Amino acid sequence: MRVAGPGIFRGMPTDPPADAQARLEAALPAALERIRQTPGVLGALWCGSAARGEANAHSDLDFHVLVEGDRRWRANYVVDGVPVEAFHNPARKVRAMFAAAQGDTITMFAEGRTVLPHPELDALTAEARALHAAGPAPRAPTGQERFRLIEEVMDARALADAGDPLHVLLACRAAELALEGLFGVRGWWRVKPQRWLPTLQERDPDAAHDLRTLLTTPDAGARQAALEALAVRVTGDLTYQEGGSEPVSVP
Missing domain, CATH: 3.30.460.10 (Beta Polymerase, domain 2)
Structure with missing residues (x-):
């Protein structure tokens, strides 16, 4: 062939x-x-x-x-x-x-x-x-942003524990949320995904290592650990907290 x-x-x-x-x-x-x-x-x-x-x-x-x-x-x-x-x-x-x-x-x-x-x-x-x-003013995630990120991380954890190959997809999706949050928390201007690794390598080499591990390792456990390390930089921990939106009128 x-x-x-x-x-x-x-x-x-x-x-x-x-x-x-x-x-x-x-x-x-x-x-x-x-x-x-x-x-x-x-x-x-x-x-x-x-x-x-x-x-x-x-x-x-x-x-x-x-x-x-x-x-x-x-x-x-x-x-x-x-x-x-x-x-x-x-x-x-x-x-x-x-x-x-x-x-x-x-x-x-x-x-x-x-x-x-x-x-x-x-x-x-x-x-x-x-x-x-x-740089922009540092911005902590809102309650809803924090909840969404943790929820995505936990969904990915469930797939990693089950050995599901879809873990790669969910881990990358959650990593995108984590990186958006990290740039906000640190007061960095956001960059295109193509520049995530070089930007992190310059400003936070440990975070760059975690992202590279997430993107390259074939081991789901190591991938999940790297994802959680990135997320904790934004959320502080992975515990759920009470929250929600204010009630709004239904048209």
Whole structure:
């Protein structure tokens, strides 16, 4: 039997990381020209993995575009075979997103590279870098968030005890909740899952070890232990507590 090799599916890129980065950088001038031709454009930031020099075969070009007026929109297109995503916002909307502590926007502006300069864009990136360095206010989980996380952990424990292969799925689902809670408790800006491990390795190596164990060990007991260690960092312990929501009127 012949085994299908990489790239057998049409359109699936197979570039090694260095080639992928070069491919995206080669498409950058054409992408910027399209952005320049957009009415009302003031400036633009190149954001995302490619802007950090971390592109892979599945990366695209991401931009945050500063525009005049009161409208915002999102555009997707392909330039020289490279997918492009551009977020267009006026400055006051960007500042509103900063004020709302939207970590993804703050991170984009803090880490982005200016490719179409404008004084207002310089001001926004400076504001974002200050916010990004300070981090969000630490936030403990609500009673309902704590209950949900513990419930997911206990559901996973039951599958681990039973030797059920679905434990892998439930453990990963619970780990996602635990990591969202951990970033909130520690006062860290949330990042995409692709950056969980390097972020934890930098800020909490023990948590990074637990996450890596959860993702890689074939042993359900070790996987569950790693999950519970992550969850306890958020909840303090795995005991249930009284709680609930306030009654609301039924329409």
